[in-house]
Amino acid sequence: MKVLWFYLKRDFLMLLPVNTIIILLLFTGVILLKALQVRIGEPFGIQALTAAGALFFLFMFVLCLAIAVEAIWKEWRKRTQYDWYAMPGSIHVKLASKLVAVLGWQYIQMVLAFSLFLVMTLWTSSVENAAQIIKGLDVLPVFGWEYLWALLISPISGILIVFLLLFLLLGIPRGWKKVGIIVVYIGLVWVFYPYISIKFEANNTVPYDSNLIVLLAQTSLLQMLIDTLVAVFVYVSVSVFLTRKLEL
Structure with missing residues (x-):
């Protein structure tokens, strides 16, 4: 268990830089959408919010893919693949650590993206349109x-x-x-x-x-x-x- 915990800390910290960039990109995206709404001069309608939601979904898919790529590619980019492979612990422990680290960061980014989408919805649309979008999420508990x-x-x-x-x-x-x-x-x-x-x-x-x-x-x-x-x-x-x- 100590070996797994060691690798988990190592892999989570290894993915911290790319995830920091992703967080900044998400906040930048919300600000740009707000700037676009201000330039248009009227609140976003349902179609615009739906399009923004689709962009968020596509953006998160690409970013989650980038997190998985970074978990392996960074070992070769930093030339630490020899250390990673030769360090104590079975290959299953090392794979499990990378899998959990990627999955954990993906969950964090998805929760953040969903929260920012709700903030963007309330910030850029009318109360009625925002309520309609949020009400559409009522189906999720089924x-x-x-x-x-x-x-x-x-x-x-x-x-x-x-x-x-x-x-x-x-x-x-x-x-x-x-x-x-x-x-x-x-x-x-x-x-x-x-x-x-x-x-x-x-x-x-x-x-x-x-x-x-x-x-x-x-x-x-x-x-x-x-x-x-x-x-x-x-x-x-x-x-x-x-x-x-x-x-x-």
Whole structure:
């Protein structure tokens, strides 16, 4: 447990700079939206708020991806990958630490982004429009197991997929091998693409406006099971690569 705690502190602190930049970007985004609203000269309507919400959602997706990338890439950028790999503790402890650190920072950023979106809504729109947007969130408590998928299973699966790609790209210095690995990775993406596209298809029969709520409404136990199996498969692939094929 002490070893895991050591790695957790190390990985959380390693991700602090990039997350500080992300926080500044989020605050800057809110200020720019307020400046745009002032320039327009009237409060944002429902359509403008919906567009801003979609931008926040897309922005957070990209930033969460950046956090996962930074967790691995920074080891090679700072040339600390040798120390990380040789330090005491199993590869599973080291992977678990990076996974928890990325997931923890992503949660912090998502809570901050959601809070700033509410602040932006109240700051840039009329009371009626803000109330309508906030009232639309009343549907969230009807979900249960869907949150397990949205907050744990799906993010872990996504983080591990990013980890696998980065370890393959950074851990194989030979050019011809790297090309072969990329081809295999693209092949796996092509195999899983039909399943991924089904998850993100808009369903016109779902009576919700928010894309996030649509995703929650479409989540099934079978999908959660498949995502879990994908996460396990990718985790095993990462651990096997790190223990047998990694070239530092």
